[in-house]
Amino acid sequence: AFLRRHMAPEVYDAIRAYEPCIVVSDSEKHAFKFVVLSDRLIYLTENPPRSLRRVVALRDVVAIDLIDDYPTFLNSPDREINQHIRIIYSSTILKKECERSKSVGKFLFPFHHTNANNKKVKKENNGPTFWRRKDSSLPNESSLRSEEKIRHFSQLKSELFLKDNTLRKILCLIMELKVAAQKNFILKRLFWKTSDLFCFLVNKLHEYLPESRDKRALQNKSQRADELAAGIKITQTLGLMFRETEIESSRLNTLAAKTGTLFNLLVILISKPRIPASCSVLDGRLVSDSTSAEMSFDAELQKLILEYTDTATALLYEILLVFQQENLGLGSTKFAISWMMSFLQSCPPIIAFVANIVKQVVKGLSASSQLLSPCQAVLLYQQFYILKSCLRYSKMLAEHIRNDYSEEFRYFIHMPALEKRLPLCYPITEPTTELLHEVLKLMEPKAER
Structure with a gap:
């Protein structure tokens, strides 16, 4: 009720979670407050709440560090259910907003503060920190959902x-769903509320990938291109629904109840899409002079395959994060990453998939001296994360990577190459560097999993 009174409706609908925290700053020592997370900002309010202060823009967050999984300054049982973390951030975005708004004053924030520029990010040694509960509290679902959004989703x-x-109709509807979910987090909650739409999208994806169920697509490159485009949009939409929904219990319940569908999705993601052999059929008409037309379609299909591979990598990364949580409190169902990797290593397509990941990493680090774009940097991080998971949690895949790709890691995948391609101003640069350190360590012959 407090948040509803103090926020505009569109801002209130964007709230992701709120939870109690202890604030430690220059002016406050272990003050008990509440932190509120929206899709753009982090807010702070008193206990009991009296005012709401904007304190950090998410775009300003540089890194999040886990200081202690069991905060030393808390007593049991609080120590068992809380974490001590530090958020490193700049004040660029929020400072601009504060300058435009007379009602916003100077904020004291319980996180480790830093000044960031385009060249270097410096961490202060004695910045403020805070702890948070491991089990986040969500605003009442019914209070967040408007009838209009529910009707649109239905x-x-x-x-x-x-x-x-x-x-084409399915593609348009999926695009509409994706755009709506990007604008309103509520649609993600509605998506996971039941399993029917998740199963529908996976089954629809399976109609097109890795091969088409429509025999006509085996001879029609135009139709196959449309199917690959639909597969890309479905995969992107699923990735969007997985992203930032970790605290949604309905998502965990759906995945636990539909493990067969989830495993089918994993097989689809690691399998290379199949395309028609050389043919000269274009929209049902035989092309007499087909050489240039076929070359054009072949190039288009290869471009679509590359785009699909990138989106499949991003979705596989999101699913890895789900399994990384190990036991998700679902009774006998245990989502463990070791279990997932055991399943993946039993799938024949995984060898070719890993080979393609290594190939793409080599290409990204050695193609040119041009800096990676933000999207390319995120993809590189996801690729490293998948390689790390293979090396750490699958003995078979670890041996395969060490034996077959030692030359790639010796000459192309190393720290100097990464430093040349990743700008220091990217927030993801530091975690990517740390991740590559882990991967290189695991590539050592006697590296422990």
């Missing part, structure tokens, strides 16, 4: 489930 589902939908 309408999209109903239209997607129609049996006579064309491929």
Whole structure:
């Protein structure tokens, strides 16, 4: 009720979570408050709440460090259910907003503070810190959902489930769902509330990948291109639904109840899409002079395959994060990353998938002296994370990578190459550097998993 009174409706709908925390700063020593997380900002309020202060813009966050999984300054049982973390951030975005708003004053924030510029990020040694509960509290779901958003989501589902939908109609509806979920976090909650839409999207993806169920697509490159485009949008939408929904219990319940569907999705993601052999059929018409047309379609198909591979990598990374949580409190169902890697190593396509990951990393680090774009930097981090998971949690895949790709790591995948390609001003540069250190350590012959 307090948040609803003090926030505009569109801001209130964007709240992700709130939880109690202890604030330690220059002016406050172990003050008990509440931290509120939205899709753009972190807020702070008193206990009991009296005012709401914007304290950090998420775009200013440089890094998040775990100081202690069991805070030493707390007593049991509080120590068992809380974490001591530090957020390193600059004040660029929030400072600009404060300058534009007379109602915003100077904020005291319980996180480790830093000044960031385009060249270097410096960490202060004695910055303020805070602790948070491991089990976040969510605002009341019913208070967050507007009838309009629920109706929109229900309408999209109903239209997607129609049996006579064309491929283009399905693609348009999935795009509409993706855009709506990007704008309103509530749609992600609605997506995971039941398993039907998750299963529908995975089954629909399986109609197109790794090969088409429509035999006509085996001879029609135009149709196959449309199917690959649909597969890309489905994969992107699933990735969006996984992203930033860790605290949604309905997501965990759905995945636990639909492990078969989840494993089918994993197989699809690591399998290379199949495309028609050389042919001259274009939209059902035989092309007499087909050489240039075929070359054009071949290039388009290869471009789509590359784009799909990148989106599949991003989604696999999100699923790895789910399994990284190990036991998710779902009774006998244990989502452990070792279990996932055991399943993946039993799938024949995984060898080719790992080979492609290594190939893409080599290409990203050695293609040119040009700096990586932000999207390329994120993809590189995800690729390193997948390699680390293979090296650490799968003995078979670890031996395969060490034996077959030692030359790639010796000449192309190393720290100097990464430093040349990643700008220091990127927030993801530091965690990517640390991740590569881990991967290189695991590549050593006697590296322990």
